[in-house]
Amino acid sequence: MQLIKTDTEVIQQVFDHIDNGTTDLGDECWQEPVVNYTDPKRLEAEIALFKHLPMVYAPSDALPNSGSYFAREVAGVPLLVVRDKEMKLKAFRNACRHRGMTIAEGRGQTKVFRCTYHGWAYGIDGALQHVPHETGFPGLNKDANALVPIHQVEEHGGLIFVNIEPPIDDGALSALPPLLDDTFKVFDTSEYLGKVNWKLNIEATLEGYHIKPTHEKTFYPYGFDNLNVVESFGRNGRITFPFRRIESLRDVPIDERDISGKVTYVYNVFPNCTVAFLTNHVSVTIAEPVSPIETYYYSFRLGKLKGIESDNEIEKMQRDARFVAESGLVEDNEVIRRIQAGLNSEANTHFNYGLYEKAIVHLHKNLASLLHQ
Secondary structure, eight states, X not given: OOOSOOHHXXXXXXXXXXXXXXXXXXXXXXXXXXXXXXXXXHHHHHHHHHTTSOEXXXXXXXXOSTTEEEEEEETTEEEEEEEOTTSOEEEEESXXXXXXXXXXXXXXXXXXXXXXXXXXXXXXXXXXXXXXXXXXXXXXXXXXXXXXXXXXXXXXXXXXXXXXXXXXXXXXXXXXXXXXXXXXXXXXXXXXXXXXXXXXXXXXXXXXXXXXXHSTTTXXXXXXXXXXXXXXXXXXXXXXXXXXXXXXXXXXXXXXXXXXXXXXXXXXXXXXXXXXXXXXXXXXXXXXXXXXXXXXXXXXXXXXXXXXXXXXXXXXXXXHHHHHHHTHHHHHHHHHHHHHHHGGGOOOSEEEEOGGGHHHHHHHHHHHHHHTO
């Protein structure tokens, strides 16, 4: 089953919009209560929901080898994901079974996880292997004190998903095309704490209505004002941002048209992951809510590396990533910061999303329906 338009179909739809001065429109407007961005109880409900949905944890290539691990929080729960000796993923609650200290931080490579408090050691399969001075724990059942697994961890289309608790819905996995094949390799990562509600950043990636006013000197000279192809599949969405250079394909035979470098594809992998296919790299960003006014961002930048790459190719990817980070991302973050500040004005009871903001409406409708279950 075809979930999204082919590149050929996207190109033609972009040409139709250019020729007719149109863009993709939604079927309805949406009013989202401002309290849904400020109320701690609403955030508690969202985080509780996330524990029962498949959530993007990282790109598959973030854990490339046996013993590769990544520790981070999901829905407020410290987790540890690792590849075992057979390259299968294991996911555990990140806590020593002795006194509860987290046993790993960040990304790395290891054969054993050793708690730095008292030295209890666990294999990459989660088994408790060693307890210093074990005679001080008479009757200790090591099998019963292995690391505690979460409900499920799986890979789909180049992304790692975790289910902390039994799922109430298939979430993103209800309909998700393969996104990243095994030629995409992580070449850079970053993480930071943003003083904004998690939904604001996601929303900023899901419409092109703001491109000219916000990115007048950065993105707009290369693109169009309010011209997008917007698709929904399951609970996910994709928005296409075409570049002006797509016009160079007008005279190319349809079956020979190559969309590479002519558009940016931005996917919302429900609910809180953005996968952006940019000119020379792919960005995977996960917005992890911390509080109504704080979000922790995990970002991975990947390139299509098939083996030994020239320094020029890698530099091209890095230069593309720097341009986005130092221009459009800065502008988007400033807008988001000011929206967050405006929440305190009490001027609005609702935000008004129009027909140009179809993908945002799709996100909020799905959140609302699941929260009401």
